Amino acid sequence: MSSIQPFHLAVPVHNLDECRVFYRDTLGCEEGRSSNHWVDFNFFGHQLVIHYKAKEASSNSHTNPVDGKDVPVPHFGVVLEWDTFQSLSEKLKTKNIQFVIEPYIRFEGLVGEQATMFFYDPSGNALEFKAFKDINQLFAK
Numbered sequence: 001m002s003s004i005q006p007f008h009l010a011v012p013v014h015n016l017d018e019c020r021v022f023y024r025d026t027l028g029c030e031e032g033r034s035s036n037h038w039v040d041f042n043f044f045g046h047q048l049v050i051h052y053k054a055k056e057a058s059s060n061s062h063t064n065p066v067d068g069k070d071v072p073v074p075h076f077g078v079v080l081e082w083d084t085f086q087s088l089s090e091k092l093k094t095k096n097i098q099f100v101i102e103p104y105i106r107f108e109g110l111v112g113e114q115a116t117m118f119f120y121d122p123s124g125n126a127l128e129f130k131a132f133k134d135i136n137q138l139f140a141k
Contacts, residue, residue, distance in 0.1 A: 006046040009076055010038075013123035014055035022122050023050065026095050027088075044078045050123075061124075069101050072118060072126035079138065085115050085131030092119070100126065111140050 013019040016039065023029045023041050029048070032040035038051045063070035080088065089103040103117040113133040120126055132138055 008047045008049070009043075010049040010051055011076070011123075011125050012053035013050045013121070013125070014053060015122060016050065016052045018122040019050050023048070026092070026097070028091075044080065046078065055123075061126075067106060071128075072100055072120075075118065075126035075128045077128035077130065079135075080129060080131045081135075082115070082131045082133060085129060088129060089115075089117055092117075112137050 016037070020031070020034075020039050023039075023043070024031050027043075029041040029043050032042060032047075034040060036052075038049055041048045041050070062073045064073050065071070085103075092099075097119050099117055099119050101116070101118040103115060105113065105115050107113045114130050115133075116128060116130040118126060118128050
């Protein structure tokens with residue numbers, strides 16, 4: 001794949017300190033600039049900003065069925081290299097992450113074979129990390 005431009009994503013969090021620790025220490029993202037209300041992270045080469053927003057009354061989370069699993073929507077994440085995904089999933093297991101969807105392989109042996117996993121940050125933002133066995137199949141039909 002050719003080189004791509006990094007994306008910028010800003011998400012709300014209701015506990016800035018707890019989420020700062022999660023992204024920095026649990027996911028291993030390097031912290032950048034910050035203020036009392038937001039923190040920048042190098043999210044696997046992309047710019048993720050967590051912004052403080054007071055916690056609101058809980059809303060019903062939405063899911064879509066995929067492979068017989070309830071995928072949280074919305075969600076965000078990143079496509080990693082295969083070995084990086086495997087290492088991260090093992091690291092998260094040792095940190096006792098509560099997976100919404102445990103790491104597993106989709107389309108095994110088929111076009112688009114990929115590993116995927118879902119979990120929430122401490123403020124309830126859903127994350128998906130995935131990896132393709134062959135990254136050239138990222139957009140394959």
